[in-house]
Amino acid sequence: MNRLEGKVAVITGGAQGIGAAFAKGMASQGAKVVIAARSDSSKVVSEINHSGGEAIGCKVDVNDNPSLLAMVEEAEAKFGPIEILVNNAALFSSLVMKPFMEIEEEEWDQVMKVNTRGPFQCAKAVVPSMRKNGRGKIINIASGTFLRGAPMMCHYVSSKGAVIGQTRAMAPELGNDNIAVNCIIVGLTESEGVKNHEQILGAAKEATLAARIIKRPMVPEDLLGAVYYFASEDSDLMTGQCMNIDGGALNY
Secondary structure (H helix, E strand, C coil), rough: CCCCCCCCEEEEEECCCHHHHHHHHHHHCCEEEEEEEEECHHHHHHHHHHCCCCEEEEEECCHHHHHHHHHHHHHHHHCCCCCCCEEECCCCCCCCCCHHHHHHHHHHHHHHHHHHHHHHHHHHHHHHHHHHHHEEEEEEEEEEEHCCCCCCCCCHHHCCCCCCCCHHHHHHHHHHHHHEEEEEECCCCCHHHHHHHHHHHHHHHHHHHHHCCCCCCCCCHHHHHHCCCCHHHHHCCCCEEEEEEECCCCCC
């Protein structure tokens, strides 16, 4: 049985990496997928449609309200009201690790704009469609770097901590609309972007594997069970919560 049959799901940053895995996985569970990304999503859209799923791609800047509203209009015209939003788009693999004293204010602001303001703006754009639908699931993506206070990426770590704060603050505001807001806290995941970033992978891989209870590399597909759960009726009474997935590296 497809757990997400007929549900309309928006995945930001779904053209590659973890977002692409979410898009293909949710489509395999019956969701009608809208990939909202700045980069070209045609490859992922084509893979989904050729495998029997339904997907469209929308060129979207998560900090640009007109493009977000245009995406919502296109999604509703093609598939109907939106029920699921996965706030996945973020700056990470393009960042250079450095002491916080060397992070310029402009770089700090850009990371905060995409990683923290982006999910906020996406939620604001999509919630009216969820209200039409009578229900909704907002799934935010945070990072285990916040829980362990990872050094050398202060802007990224701070931005992902704020995403946890948004999750907890939005949940009580949207409960009366039957909209649940939850968060997946992601451990070091060997997506294509991370694999190509020797500085990040080289600095963290060995220590991460040593800390994990399940001692193997984590890949994007390891997150699919959590996103299916939060997107489906299985989690209808769960909101304002965070699920940490990292192979047991943070065992508390």
